[in-house]
Amino acid sequence: MPMDERKTRILMAIIDDYIMTAMPVGSRTISKKHDIGGLSSATIRNEMSDLEELGYLDQPHTSAGRIPSARAYRLYVENLLRGSTELPPDEAMRLRVHFDRRARQVEDVIQSAAQAISDVTRYTAVVTAPKAQHVRIRYVQLVPVSETAALLILVTDLGILKDAVLRVDGGLTPDHLHEISKMLTEQLAGMTLDEAREKIIRISEAFHEHRAVLRTVLAAVEHSDADHKDIMIGGRSNLLHYPEYSDAEKARAVLSVLETRDKLIRLMQAAPKMAFTIRIGDETGMPETSDCSVVSMTYRIGDDTTGTIGVIGPTRMQYARVIPVLDYMSKALAELLRDGGT
Amino acid sequence: MPMDERKTRILMAIIDDYIMTAMPVGSRTISKKHDIGGLSSATIRNEMSDLEELGYLDQPHTSAGRIPSARAYRLYVENLLRGSTELPPDEAMRLRVHFDRRARQVEDVIQSAAQAISDVTRYTAVVTAPKAQHVRIRYVQLVPVSETAALLILVTDLGILKDAVLRVDGGLTPDHLHEISKMLTEQLAGMTLDEAREKIIRISEAFHEHRAVLRTVLAAVEHSDADHKDIMIGGRSNLLHYPEYSDAEKARAVLSVLETRDKLIRLMQAAPKMAFTIRIGDETGMPETSDCSVVSMTYRIGDDTTGTIGVIGPTRMQYARVIPVLDYMSKALAELLRDGGT
DNA sequence: CTTTAGCACTCGAACGATAAGAGTGCTAAC
DNA sequence: GTTAGCACTCTTATCGTTCGAGTGCTAAAG
Numbered sequence: 001m002p003m004d005e006r007k008t009r010i011l012m013a014i015i016d017d018y019i020m021t022a023m024p025v026g027s028r029t030i031s032k033k034h035d036i037g038g039l040s041s042a043t044i045r046n047e048m049s050d051l052e053e054l055g056y057l058d059q060p061h062t063s064a065g066r067i068p069s070a071r072a073y074r075l076y077v078e079n080l081l082r083g084s085t086e087l088p089p090d091e092a093m094r095l096r097v098h099f100d101r102r103a104r105q106v107e108d109v110i111q112s113a114a115q116a117i118s119d120v121t122r123y124t125a126v127v128t129a130p131k132a133q134h135v136r137i138r139y140v141q142l143v144p145v146s147e148t149a150a151l152l153i154l155v156t157d158l159g160i161l162k163d164a165v166l167r168v169d170g171g172l173t174p175d176h177l178h179e180i181s182k183m184l185t186e187q188l189a190g191m192t193l194d195e196a197r198e199k200i201i202r203i204s205e206a207f208h209e210h211r212a213v214l215r216t217v218l219a220a221v222e223h224s225d226a227d228h229k230d231i232m233i234g235g236r237s238n239l240l241h242y243p244e245y246s247d248a249e250k251a252r253a254v255l256s257v258l259e260t261r262d263k264l265i266r267l268m269q270a271a272p273k274m275a276f277t278i279r280i281g282d283e284t285g286m287p288e289t290s291d292c293s294v295v296s297m298t299y300r301i302g303d304d305t306t307g308t309i310g311v312i313g314p315t316r317m318q319y320a321r322v323i324p325v326l327d328y329m330s331k332a333l334a335e336l337l338r339d340g341g342t
Numbered sequence: 343m344p345m346d347e348r349k350t351r352i353l354m355a356i357i358d359d360y361i362m363t364a365m366p367v368g369s370r371t372i373s374k375k376h377d378i379g380g381l382s383s384a385t386i387r388n389e390m391s392d393l394e395e396l397g398y399l400d401q402p403h404t405s406a407g408r409i410p411s412a413r414a415y416r417l418y419v420e421n422l423l424r425g426s427t428e429l430p431p432d433e434a435m436r437l438r439v440h441f442d443r444r445a446r447q448v449e450d451v452i453q454s455a456a457q458a459i460s461d462v463t464r465y466t467a468v469v470t471a472p473k474a475q476h477v478r479i480r481y482v483q484l485v486p487v488s489e490t491a492a493l494l495i496l497v498t499d500l501g502i503l504k505d506a507v508l509r510v511d512g513g514l515t516p517d518h519l520h521e522i523s524k525m526l527t528e529q530l531a532g533m534t535l536d537e538a539r540e541k542i543i544r545i546s547e548a549f550h551e552h553r554a555v556l557r558t559v560l561a562a563v564e565h566s567d568a569d570h571k572d573i574m575i576g577g578r579s580n581l582l583h584y585p586e587y588s589d590a591e592k593a594r595a596v597l598s599v600l601e602t603r604d605k606l607i608r609l610m611q612a613a614p615k616m617a618f619t620i621r622i623g624d625e626t627g628m629p630e631t632s633d634c635s636v637v638s639m640t641y642r643i644g645d646d647t648t649g650t651i652g653v654i655g656p657t658r659m660q661y662a663r664v665i666p667v668l669d670y671m672s673k674a675l676a677e678l679l680r681d682g683g684t
Numbered sequence: 685c686t687t688t689a690g691c692a693c694t695c696g697a698a699c700g701a702t703a704a705g706a707g708t709g710c711t712a713a714c
Numbered sequence: 715g716t717t718a719g720c721a722c723t724c725t726t727a728t729c730g731t732t733c734g735a736g737t738g739c740t741a742a743a744g
Contacts, residue, residue, distance in 0.1 A: 026736050042688050045737065063695040063736050139516065141485045145497045153495070155487045174481065174527075178520065185516075236578065237597035246590040248582045255579035368707050384717050387708065405707050405724040 001050055008075075009036055010047050011056055015068045015076050019316045022243050024065035070281040070315065073293070077278050077319050087324035094120050095329060099336065106130070106337065111232040113309065113333055118235025121322050123313035124258065126268050129230030130299075130307035130337055132156060134192050140184040142166070142177040142213075150177055150213075152220050157302065166216040180210055184217070197221055231265070233258055244291055244314040253288040254312075263288075268310045270296040276323060281315050293317045299330035301338050309333065343392055350417075351378055352389050353398055357410045357418050361658045364585050366407035412623040412657065415635070419620050419661050429666035436462050437671060441678065448472070448679065453574040455651065455675055460577025463664050465655035466600065468610050471572030472641070472649035472679055474498060479533050482526040484508070484519040484555075492519055492555075494562050499644060508558040522552055526559070539563055573607070575600055586633055586656045595630040596654075605630075610652045612638040618665060623657050635659045641672035643680050651675065 013034040017025045027044040030036065036044070048066055051057045056075065057066040068076070087095075098116035099109075110127045117125035139155035150168045168177075187203055188196045197218065204214035236258060245251040257263045267284060270277040279285070279294045295317070296310030309329055311322050355376040359367045369386040372378065378386070390408055393399045398417065399408040410418070429437075440458035441451075452469045459467035481497035492510045510519075529545055530538045539560065546556035578600060587593040599605045609626060612619040621627070621636045637659065638652030651671055653664050 024736090028736075040688050041736090042690090042738095043686085046687090049738080059737090061695060062738095063693085063734095065736065138488075139486055141483070143483045143485070143495050143497065144481055151495065151497075153485050153493065155485065155493075235601070237594045237601060240590045240594035240597065248588040248590070248593065251590065251593070252579045252582035255582065259577070259579055366707090370707075382717050383707090384709095384719090385715085388716090391709080401708090403724060404709095405705095405722085407707065 001054070003054065006036070007047055007051060007054075008079075010044060011051055011068070011072055012076065012079070014048075014051075014057065014066060015072055015316075018068055019318055022314075022316060024060055024067050026065035029065070068316070070283070073280045073315060073319070077276075077280075077323075080319055080323060081276060085324050085327040087328040091120060091321075091325065092328055095325065095332070099332070107230060107232070109333070109336055110230060110307075111234070113329060114232040114234030116234070117309065117311060117325060117329055118238055121311055121313075121318070121325055122235070122238050122241060123311045123317065123322065124236055124238050125234040126258075126264065126296075126308075126310045126312065127232050127234075127333075128265075128268065128308045129232075130301050130305050132305045134304050137188045137191050137193070137196055140188055141181045142168075142184075142217075144172075144174045144177055152217060154221070166213070166220060168213050168216065172213065180213060183207070193221060231261070231268075233264075239313070242314045244316075250291070254292060257286060257288050258312075267294055267312070268296050268308050270298045270308045270310065272298055272306060274298070274300075276326065278319070291315055293319075295319065295322050295326060297326050297330055299334050301334050307333070307337075343396070345396065348378070349389055349393060349396075350421075352386060353393055353410070353414055354418065354421070356390075356393075356399065356408060357414055357658075360410055361660055364656075364658060366402055366409050368407035371407070410658070412625070415622045415657060415661075419622075419665075422662055422665060423618065427666050427669040429670040433462060433663075433667065434670055437667065437674070441674070449572060449574070451675070451678055452572060452649075453576070455671060456574040456576030458576070459651065459653060459667060459671055460580055463653055463655075463660070463667055464577070464580050464583060465653045465659065465664065466578055466580050467576045468600075468606065468638075468650075468652045468654065469574050469576075469675075470607075470610065470650045471574075472643050472647050474535075474647045477534065477644075477647060479530045479535070479538055482530055483523045484510075484526075484559075486514075486516045486519055494559060496563070499647075508555070508562060510555050510558065514555065522555060525549070535563060573603070573610075575606075581655070584656045586658075592633070596634060599628060599630050600654075609636055609654070610638050610650050612640045612650045612652065614640050614648060616640070616642075618668065620661070633657055635661075637661065637664050637668060639668050639672055641676050643676050649675070649679075 010030060013030050013036060014025050017029060017033065027041040027048055030044050031039055031041045048057060052059060052066060056069055056072040058069050059066050095116050098112050098119070106129050110129050114125045114127040117127070135156040137154060137156055139153075141153040141155070143151040143153065145151050145165065148167055148169075150166050150172075152166055184203075187199060191199060200214055200218045200221065204211050204218070207214065236255065239245050239254060240251055245254065257267065263286060267279075267286065267289065274297070276295060276297045279296075281293065282290050284290065284292055284294055289312070291314065292312055293315045294310055294312050296308055298306045298308055300306050309326055311317075311326065313322075352372060355372050355378060356367050359371060359375065369383040369390055372386050373381055373383045390399060394401060394408060398411055398414040400411050401408050437458050440454050440461070448471050452471050456467045456469040459469070477498040479496060479498055481495075483495040483497070485493040485495060487493050487507065490509055490511075492508050492514075494508055526545075530541060533541060542556055542560045542563065546553050546560070549556065578597065581587050581596060582593055587596065599609065605628060609621075609628065609631065616639070618637060618639045621638075623635065624632050626632065626634055626636055631654070633656065634654055635657045636652055636654050638650055640648045640650055642648050651668055653659070653668065655664075
């Protein structure tokens with residue numbers, strides 16, 4: 001038995017209904033509320049029975065309505081993505097309101113974006129800062145912060161990539177540091193991080209008086225991608241609006257995923273192409289989030305610099321609203337960060 | 343009818359029990375589990391009746407046990423604070439484990455501290471970065487980040503106070519900026535922020551070629567305390583361990599307070615003296631947190647620089663554990679930030 | 685062959701009554 | 715002042731019943 005046009009229509013109606021109500025939906029509801037060419041409930045019933053057999057619907061128990069399966073949502077979002085992902089103007093406005101202040105640090109922009117998305121969608125939003133892959137170094141500066149410590153500033157095409165505190169020998173004056181900075185800038189400007197690493201090793205042989213400092217610089221550069229602590233989350237409490245998380249233990253499990261950096265990153269990982277990555281239920285790959293869905297996408301600034309934005313919520317997510325919001329936001333964010341950029 | 347020694351003992355026993363179980367505690371429980379000189383349940387009953395009259399106990403309904411009132415907790419913590427607030431060595435060890443990595447940025451330290459406190463106490467922890475009041479400037483540096491932007495680094499007694507991105511005129515080369523930095527350092531070193539503000543105004547008249555830059559520096563310094571975005575929260579999901587928040591709506595309300603910067607700050611506000619600030623139930627001053635308690639305290643680095651650490655949980659909080667943890671952590675944090683300092 | 689009306693059947697949710705248990709308050713005895 | 719005993723209260727759990735939503739099937743109509 002194949003999937004035909006009418007079955008699809010009915011399935012979509014069921015999904016729409018379930019997304020709004022979170023209640024198993026019955027044949028009568030569909031034949032009344034949604035107009036599927038005036039079919040009677042009995043006909044719908046037959047179709048629903050077929051849809052169940054096809055794996056698109058589940059029945060919590062015999063005498064309840066049906067609820068969409070993960071597979072159904074898959075089909076649903078597939079359909080959605082075929083259509084327009086444009087955001088209606090009024091929603092766009094609501095999003096933009098969050099960005100009316102003057103240009104600020106990347107962190108702030110990221111945080112505002114997360115806040116904005118979560119406010120508009122009523123789900124929990126996650127935004128990561130843009131991460132440079134092959135960014136080139138522009139400027140290196142060591143700033144003294146105490147007798148024995150200096151701050152390393154690495155300015156790249158994109159702004160400040162890294163600001164780490166280094167321990168340095170007592171004997172170095174601010175002027176020394178400036179000299180070293182100047183030298184490093186001359187030597188490293190235009191290089192990628194990888195190239196810079198090698199170069200530093202070579203330099204440190206030549207200038208062995210500053211060997212110790214250079215070694216710490218090297219160490220800092222090496223770790224430079226390990227500590228991008230720039231994931232912002234907005235609307236954590238939104239999760240608790242949905243009945244699927246009215247059980248405290250379930251809610252706790254999901255919330256705690258959000259608190260675990262690694263898991264969160266894994267969850268949000270988006271395909272680097274411009275399209276959406278949608279994970280439904282078990283597809284999230286974590287038991288804690290097996291009744292969640294995650295919609296994420298990358299945004300690009302420049303050629304090789306991308307960040308991720310995403311939303312997490314129950315599997316019966318309002319995909320049709322979330323997708324345009326993310327789509328719009330990814331563009332807005334790219335723009336904001338490109339020229340507002342640090 | 344006065345409060346005597348025995349009544350107090352009984353009350354404390356009731357509180358201890360309720361803190362652990364979250365269930366109304368009856369007279370029998372007290373006379374059996376806790377040994378109050380082998381008094382019978384009937385005697386305890388009489389005393390409990392008195393305690394209720396005195397406002398220390400509430401009765402959810404006639405045939406249930408009693409639960410401690412806010413007033414009871416008040417007395418309880420008052421007693422606690424009279425005693426030692428030292429942390430047992432094994433707990434101290436558990437806390438210290440979170441800090442085994444090399445020295446890092448203030449943000450990291452703050453975040454780790456929040457994480458550590460929440461892990462050990464099983465409550466939600468909040469830590470704010472140390473805020474300088476009359477800190478003195480040590481070093482000023484402008485670092486070019488693009489043609490038209492520079493990063494202002496203001497190194498103070500305490501480390502980096504402020505890192506703001508400034509828009510600067512196109513014409514300024516890195517060398518120009520360095521020159522300005524040097525000049526500013528010479529002029530401003532040793533000053534407080536307030537003094538620096540005035541001074542900058544005077545300078546900008548003298549060096550009117552760099553007027554524009556100086557004006558932006560001034561603006562940045564003026565806003566320097568407005569944007570301390572450095573509040574870290576650890577263990578948000580811990581809240582959901584407690585039955586008082588098994589109702590999703592209650593949990594949501596509290597969680598959302600944590601997401602609202604202003605409210606969070608208000609909640610954590612601690613008396614600047616070294617002692618603990620404890621807010622119980624309504625004392626938190628917010629309807630959302632009327633069944634929460636907040637224990638907070640300031641930690642000091644140097645004479646005039648303080649941050650706040652605190653814990654939020656149900657009113658039946660394990661104050662006796664929380665207080666030593668905070669006490670210990672405030673000292674550890676001061677130490678870490680003082681010499682590990684950025 | 686498709687659609688629909690009709691009807692029996694299923695199963696959870698809601699309700700009410702009942703029983704069990706925890707805890708109190710009071711009284712009377714120690 | 716303390717305690718044993720007991721009646722009383724009130725909640726929680728349990729069980730059976732009812733109610734209703736929804737299904738599946740069948741047979742008739744289109």
